[in-house]
Amino acid sequence: MKFQNAVNIEDLRKIARKRLPKFVFSYVDGGSEDERTLSGNLDALARWRFKPRTLIDVSARDTAATVMGAPARMPVIVGPTGLNGLSWRNGDLEMAQASAIMGVPFAASTVCMSLLEDVREQAGGELMFQAYVFNERRITDALIQRAQDAGFGTLIITSDFPVAGKRERDFRSGMLPKQQFPLSTKLNILMHPRWVASVATNKPRFVNVERELGPGHDVNNFVGHGMFDPSLCWDDLKRFRDRWPGNLLLKGVLRADDAQRAVSIGVDGVVLSNHGGRQLDSAISGLDALPEVAAAIAGKASIIVDGGVRRGSDIAKAIALGAQAVILGRAPVYGLAAGGREGALKALEILQEELDTTLALTGCRSIGDLSPDLLVKVE
Ligand SMILES: Cc1cc2nc3c(=O)[nH]c(=O)nc-3n(C[C@H](O)[C@H](O)[C@H](O)COP(=O)(O)O)c2cc1C
DSSP: OOGGGOOSHHHHHHHHHHHSOHHHHHHHHOOSTTOHHHHHHHHHHHHEEEOOOOSOOOSSOBOOEEETTEEESSSEEEOOOTTGGGTSTTHHHHHHHHHHHHTOOEEEOTTOSSOHHHHHHHTOSSEEEEEOOBSSHHHHHHHHHHHHHTTOOEEEEEOSOSSOOOOHHHHHHTOTTTOOOOHHHHHHHHTOHHHHHHTGGGOOOOHHHHHHHOTTOOHHHHSSTTOBOTTOOHHHHHHHHHHOOSEEEEEEEOSHHHHHHHHHHTOSEEEEOOGGGTSSTTOOOHHHHHHHHHHHHTTTSEEEEESOOOSHHHHHHHHHTTOSEEEESHHHHHHHHHHHHHHHHHHHHHHHHHHHHHHHHTTOSBGGGOOGGGEEEOO
């Protein structure tokens, strides 16, 4: 199937699985340990069912929303997902371009593979920067400064990665711990000549981190399994708040008390997230945390949810339960892997059309009409 003919995100996932070497697809698709949280994210969304309003004139509808103060075509943020350059040549840039064309914000990961400055110049649109905090703090500080200088409006601090989750698919493929591939992975790579010619020959690297490390350092040795600072704590969040003038989001919150603490430090929003089931396995889903967090901080800060969003109706559910926006992780990456910028755009178009359909079928004309009474939880 061509990506142009994809009808839903699962179609794009299937195309991505064919196009990518197994080690890359497993990295994108997989989660940690038994992948309970990975599948739990999908289950959490499926448990909510609509009680639609009927006989409402829905002839004029609009999926537009405001995301962290900026207008967006729909209430979503694309990314942050690291290593997009493995899914498509210059993948981060193409993903940012697709986001800008669709009119939704793009969040560049610390471990993205395009320069932040190039993303600003060649994609534009509403940009966010996601910071991981390295053991070597000066690298993180320098990256944040560059994001600020390049006009990124929002800083996302990811807090659910004190150590890496145990991603067993990556250990099996040889991607972890140190990209030493067994023969089976090497043979599988050779069975994907189009990927080798387009992506591998381009030598995707962590170009932003590399620039800060300076000459004489191998970035692949630096960006490894134990690279992030496990001592990251609330005092650090205060420090980021003091130094970052734009919007600040804390990503990786799953409890109302943590959300309240973040708000008391002055964050502009929290992202309820389990990192797409890639970190703590058996963690609850962001959606499960949403009602409790909304009760605690609604009106004081934005609430963003992620995990398992594969349908426009999933976006509608999160918004109806009190989120201002959702983060899309894998859905646009499947599109990117299936067809580059156009494939990522296809993923966003599919979701936007499904969201529009969901609005109509639930008796809503706008995102603002989505409310908790439209949903019921089935066990
Ligand atoms: C391939 C991949 C790479 C990711 N890289 C990052 C990252 O660099 N920083 C981060 O904060 N989250 C990262 N995440 C987590 C996503 O931002 C998001 O929380 C998660 O993917 C949402 O779940 P979903 O993929 O089911 O939509 C990554 C997720 C995936 C799938």
